[in-house]
Structure formats: structure tokens, C-alpha cells
Amino acid sequence: MPNQFDLIVLGGGPAGYVCAIRAAQLGLATAVVEKDKLGGVCVNIGCIPTKALLHSAYVANLVAHDAKELGVDVGGIKTDYGVAMRRSRKVSEQNSKGVEFLMKKHKITVVKGAGTLAKNRTVQVGKDEYQAGKAVVIATGSRVKGIPQIGLEIDKTSVISSDEALFLEQAPKTLAVVGAGAVGCEFADVFNAFGSKVTLIEALPRILPLEDAESSDVLTKSFKKRGIAVFAGAQVKKATVAKDKVTLAVETGGKTERVEVEKVLMAAGRAVNTEGMGFAEAGVQLTDRGFVRVNPGTLETTAPGVYCIGDVAGPPMLAHKGSREGVFVAELVAGHAPHPIKYDNVPSVTYCHPEVASIGVTEEQAKERKLDYQVGRFPFSANGRARTAGETEGFVKIIRDKKYGEILGAHIVGSHASEIIHELTVARENEYTVEEVDLAIHAHPTLSEAIAEAALDSMGRVMHI
Ligand code: NAI
Numbered sequence: 001m002p003n004q005f006d007l008i009v010l011g012g013g014p015a016g017y018v019c020a021i022r023a024a025q026l027g028l029a030t031a032v033v034e035k036d037k038l039g040g041v042c043v044n045i046g047c048i049p050t051k052a053l054l055h056s057a058y059v060a061n062l063v064a065h066d067a068k069e070l071g072v073d074v075g076g077i078k079t080d081y082g083v084a085m086r087r088s089r090k091v092s093e094q095n096s097k098g099v100e101f102l103m104k105k106h107k108i109t110v111v112k113g114a115g116t117l118a119k120n121r122t123v124q125v126g127k128d129e130y131q132a133g134k135a136v137v138i139a140t141g142s143r144v145k146g147i148p149q150i151g152l153e154i155d156k157t158s159v160i161s162s163d164e165a166l167f168l169e170q171a172p173k174t175l176a177v178v179g180a181g182a183v184g185c186e187f188a189d190v191f192n193a194f195g196s197k198v199t200l201i202e203a204l205p206r207i208l209p210l211e212d213a214e215s216s217d218v219l220t221k222s223f224k225k226r227g228i229a230v231f232a233g234a235q236v237k238k239a240t241v242a243k244d245k246v247t248l249a250v251e252t253g254g255k256t257e258r259v260e261v262e263k264v265l266m267a268a269g270r271a272v273n274t275e276g277m278g279f280a281e282a283g284v285q286l287t288d289r290g291f292v293r294v295n296p297g298t299l300e301t302t303a304p305g306v307y308c309i310g311d312v313a314g315p316p317m318l319a320h321k322g323s324r325e326g327v328f329v330a331e332l333v334a335g336h337a338p339h340p341i342k343y344d345n346v347p348s349v350t351y352c353h354p355e356v357a358s359i360g361v362t363e364e365q366a367k368e369r370k371l372d373y374q375v376g377r378f379p380f381s382a383n384g385r386a387r388t389a390g391e392t393e394g395f396v397k398i399i400r401d402k403k404y405g406e407i408l409g410a411h412i413v414g415s416h417a418s419e420i421i422h423e424l425t426v427a428r429e430n431e432y433t434v435e436e437v438d439l440a441i442h443a444h445p446t447l448s449e450a451i452a453e454a455a456l457d458s459m460g461r462v463m464h465i
Contacts, residue, residue, distance in 0.1 A: 005031045007333055008123050008132040009139055010115045010277070013040020014047075015310025015322030016139030017099050022330035024106035028134065032108055033115035033125055038099040039092075040141055042319040048095050049166050050186055052088035054351050057193035061226075061353065066390050081171040081194045088166065117282040121305045124278075135305050135333040138284070138292055139326065140277065142270040142311035151239035152178065152266060158246050159239070159264045162187065171196045174261040176248055178236055180207035182350045184267035185219065189352035191265075192228050199229040199259050201250055203268075206232045208350060212362040212411040218394055219413065222354055231257070239264065272312045282306065287314070299329050307333070321346050347425050349418040354393045357421035360409035360428060363399055372402040376434065376458025380414045382465045383453075384445035391415035396454040398424070398434060405433035405459070412451075420448050434458050 007023045009016040012034035023030045037044050063077050103110050113125040121132040144161035146154040154161050160168075162183055171194035177184045180202035188200045200207065200223065206216040207223070207230060220230055234252035248259040272291055279286070283303035285293045292301055292308040299307050307329045310322030324341055331338035350356040366373045379395045380386035394414030400407055410424040427437050434455035442452045449464075456462045 003128060003130045005029045005109070005130065005132055006134045007031075007137065007330070008033065008115075008121075008130055008135075009137045009326075010117065010123065011040065011139035011141055011310070011312075012038040012099065012110070013139060013141050013310060013322065014042045014319040015141070015326045016040070016137065017103070017326075018323040019137050019139060019309060019326030019330050020108045021102060021106050022327045023334065024108050026330060026334035026336070028330070028334055030106075030108045031111055031130060032103065033111045033113065033123060033130070035112070035114040037096045038103065038110065039096040041143075043095045043099060044092055045163050045166055047319055049088040049092040050162070050190070051351055052091040053084055053166070053190045054186060054353075056084035056087070057190045058353055060193040070390060079171075079194045082169040084194070085166065085168060114277075116276075116278040117284065117303075117306070118278055119282055119303075132305070135307055135329070137326070137329055137333075138279075138301065138306065138308040138312060139310045139322065140273040140312050142272045142317055144266065145269060145271040146266050147178070147236075147268060150236055151241060152236065152264060154266055155241065158241050158244070158262075159266060161266050165191075165265055172262040173197065175199070175263050175265060176201060176246070176259050176261045177265045177267055179203075179266065179268035180230075180232070181210070181267060181269070182208075182348075184265075185223075185350050185352045185356075187265055187267060188223065188228050192223075192226055197227075197229075199231065199261065201234050201236060201248075201259075202230075202232045203235055204233070208356060210348070210362075211350075211356055211358055212397065212409070213364060214395070214397060215356050215358065215411050215413045218354065219352070219356055222393055270311065270317060274312060284308075289314075298332060299325055316343075316346055316348065318346060318348070342429070345425065345428050347421050349421065351418060354391075354414045355417035356411075356413050357417040358409070358411045359421060359425050360407065361399060362409060362411070363397075366399050366408060371408060373399050373408055374402045374458050375399055376454045376456065376462070378450045378453035378457055378462065378465065380447070380450055383447060383450045385447050385449070386415060388445065389415060396450045398451075398454045398458050400434045400455075400458045405435055406431060407434060407437070410451075410454075414447070414450075416447055420451060423448060423451055 006028035009032045012032045116124045123130045175196045176199045192198045238249040240247045250257045285302040291314040309325035311317040328338045347359045376398045381392040397411040399409040437455040442449045
């Protein structure tokens with residue numbers, strides 16, 4: 001039978017396509033159903049193109065503010081968002097083609113079209129029916145959302161989302177970003193570097209509210225220094241959208257501020273894709289919050305043989321969390337005993353400048369949970385490598401268990417935080433202590449030395465400060 005597979009994945013994003021690769025590696029006949037480009041939001045309108053734009057933003061800031069001091073005077077600078085945008089599209093296309101190649105390499109069938117789930121692990125795509133002998137895996141992801149209740153419906157012109165921001169030909173003169181999670185902070189950084197006057201508005205008391213308060217503080221100061229207006233603890237009460245401008249009434253510190261901008265970028269969270277795909281009919285139930293309900297130990301939904309991974313299975317909505325779930329389900333379905341997913345050990349990274357990365361608990365959470373902890377810190381201003389690059393903003397902070405020295409949480413703000421956090425991810429995964437982190441010899445001069453120093457500081461033995 002031509003349309004018979006062992007495993008069918010609905011959705012070809014980083015959760016779905018990684019699941020398919022692992023399943024194929026384990027000998028399962030595998031198909032991926034995708035209605036758009038392979039790679040999903042991450043590759044096409046998410047992680048990859050934004051990181052390309054953030055690199056352009058980094059270069060713009062470097063040339064504008066630091067190059068002369070480094071002995072490289074390039075004269076006046078002129079930025080062009082359209083050029084950066086088109087480069088980011090090329091990078092994105094390369095990555096999507098890369099996923100196509102991987103599907104071919106692993107002999108995975110890619111079915112182009114919108115899939116609908118039916119009973120007994122059947123997937124309908126147009127007139128064709130596909131049958132999964134072992135499992136169907138839902139990996140349908142998430143999408144941007146507006147706040148229509150206050151007049152902030154995404155109209156794709158004045159009120160935009162990251163989807164549209166990634167395709168603008170030029171940076172708006174003025175921009176309000178509503179929501180200061182990862183999306184909001186990353187785009188505030190990008191458009192500020194490309195000359196927009198940016199106002200960042202966050203309802204909770206501080207930007208990146210899920211990060212450690214010290215990380216938020218450093219980023220707030222850095223953003224303000226670069227001219228981004230930061231309103232935290234601020235509520236957009238009303239938005240009035242006129243031709244070519246949006247007026248926001250923002251309640252902050254007991255007063256109402258009027259913010260008039262060319263465009264508003266909505267970055268106040270995402271909605272999951274669960275509608276119109278036959279989930280209820282196939283017996284797949286949702287949680288009260290609208291995610292697909294899964295058994296946390298197996299990621300199986302309420303329909304036997306139907307699994308769910310990635311954003312649609314619940315937070316954190318992160319590509320790497322989805323990919324890991326994909327590997328887990330593929331191994332489970334193939335009859336292996338996969339390594340359990342440790343949801344408290346998923347690194348979080350915001351790629352603005354300075355970068356913000358973390359793993360494990362924040363100090364606030366350590367207090368709330370009444371953990372017996374000790375904090376160690378090391379600022380990049382005292383790190384040789386950071387000084388050589390002239391990038392001395394930020395710090396490494398390690399929260400360790402007082403008695404055993406195990407790493408409960410780690411927070412890094414600074415250059416390359418997204419890369420060096422993984423030393424602490426490996427340490428936590430293997431339950432290394434701060435002492436063991438320091439015992440591993442760190443090359444000199446490197447940013448990673450700040451991690452060893454923060455580990456030492458937590459034991460009262462810091463050296464270079
Ligand atoms: P988010 O949920 O992380 O942040 C949204 C922020 O908007 C929150 O801080 C929230 O308090 C605030 N907010 C909500 N309503 C508001 C209002 N009316 N006025 C002002 N502020 C308001 O969502 P975000 O940033 O849109 O990202 C969506 C998902 O994608 C998240 O799970 C995020 O972690 C993930 N993502 C991850 C990235 C990364 O790892 N670098 C990059 C982009 C997205």
C-alpha cells in the first residue's frame with residue numbers, strides 16, 4: 001500500500017522534522033506532512049531569520065559605536081534594513097533547503113499539503129489518505145497573536161507581528177513593541193540598531209520577566225543607554241489605529257502616557273495551532289490553556305497512538321525543547337527506552353545585545369522554594385577576553401546548592417552568552433558541582449573563565465576580582 005507508513009508527523013518544524021529524522025534512523029517508514037516550507041516558524045519566520053537580522057544589528061552597533069576605538073574608522077555609517085532583510089531571507093531559504101535535503105537523505109516522504117487527523121491514526125491530505133501503523137505525531141506549532149480587545153488586532157500594516165517585521169523593506173521611523181519577552185527584546189534591539197525610535201512596553205514589572213531580576217536590570221540599562229524607551233509595569237489600555245500612525249494610551253506608574261508611532265509590533269505571546277485539523281474528532285483533547293493534552297511521561301495524547309511535541313504540546317515554546325521531544329517520541333515509538341526529558345534543564349536564550357541566557361532556577365524562584373542556596377557572581381568587566389573585545393557588559397551568576405554544591409540555576413548576560421551557557425547545561429545534566437566546573441581547566445583568555453570564576457565565587461574563592 002503506497003500510503004502506509006509506520007510514523008506520520010503533522011508539521012515540518014524543528015519538532016516535527018527532527019522527530020522524522022530520528023524515526024528514520026531507527027528504521028521506521030516515516031512521512032512528514034507540511035503545508036508550507038519545511039523548517040516551520042523557526043527556519044522560515046522565527047529563530048533563523050531573526051538571528052541573521054540581530055547579527056546585522058550587532059555589526060551596525062559595532063561600527064557606529066565601537067569600531068573607531070578599536071582602530072578601525074570607517075567614517076559615517078548608513079544602515080539599510082531592506083538589505084539586511086534580504087540577506088536574512090537568503091539564510092532562511094538556505095536552511096529550509098537544508099531540511100529538504102535531510103528529508104531526502106533519510107528517505108523520509110514529504111507530503112505537501114494541510115493534513116487533517118482522523119480516527120485510527122489516519123491522516124487526510126486533500127483527497128489522499130495516509131495510514132500510520134505505529135504513530136501519528138502532532139507537531140503543528142504556534143502562530144503570532146494580537147490583542148483585539150484593546151484595538152491591537154494585527155492588520156499587517158500599522159499593527160504588525162514578527163511575521164511582517166521580517167519582511168519590511170525599511171525600518172519604521174518610530175516603533176512601539178508590545179511585550180518584552182524574547183520576541184519583543186530581540187526586535188527592539190534590531191530596529192534600534194537600524195535607526196527606529198523604539199518604545200518597548202511590558203505589562204509585568206520588568207523586561208524579560210521570566211529571567212533572573214539581575215539579568216533584566218542589566219538589559220534594561222543597556223537598552224536605555226542605546227536610546228530604547230523602556231516602559232515596564234505598563235499596560236496598553238487603548239490603541240487607536242489611523243492611516244500611517246497608531247496612538248497608544250499606556251498606563252504606567254499611575255499616569256497615562258500617549259505613545260504615537262508609525263507601527264506597533266505585537267510580541268505578547270503566541271497562540272497554538274490546534275484548530276481545523278480534526279483533533280477533537282480523532283479523540284485528541286486540549287488542556288484548559290488550549291494546548292494538546294499529553295501524558296507527561298510519554299507525550300501520548302488522549303487518542304491512542306497519537307503523540308504531540310513542540311509548541312502545541314505546551315511551554316516552553318522553544319525550538320530546542322520541541323526537537324528534544326521529537327527525538328524522545330521517535331525512540332519511544334521505535335521500542336527504545338529514551339532518555340527522559342528534563343524540562344527544568346532547557347536553556348533559555350534571548351539573542352539581543354547583550355545576550356541573555358539561563359538555565360535552572362532564578363534567585364527569586366530559589367527564595368520562593370526556600371532552597372538553601374549560595375550565589376556566585378563574576379562580571380565580564382573583570383574578564384580579560386571580554387576586555388579585549390571591548391564587550392564588558394554583563395555577568396555570570398551561579399546559584400548553587402549550599403550543602404552539596406550542585407548547580408541550581410545559572411544566568412549569563414553578555415557577549416556570546418548563548419554559547420557559553422552550555423557548559424552549565426552539561427554540568428546540570430550530569431549533576432556536576434561548582435567545584436567540578438572549576439576543576440575543568442578553562443583556556444585563557446576566554447569568556448568561559450567567567451563561569452569558572454562565578455563557580456569559585458560561590459565557594460568564597462573568587463580569584464580575579
Ligand atoms: P512571551 O510570552 O515570552 O513574552 C510576551 C511578553 O508580553 C510577556 O512578558 C508578557 O508579560 C507581555 N505582555 C502580554 N500582554 C501584554 C500587554 N497587553 N501589554 C504589554 N505586555 C504584555 O512571548 P513572545 O516573546 O511573543 O515569544 C513567544 C514564544 O516564542 C515564547 O515562548 C518565547 O520563548 C519563544 N521565542 C523564543 C525565542 C528565543 O529562544 N530566543 C525567540 C522568540 C520567541
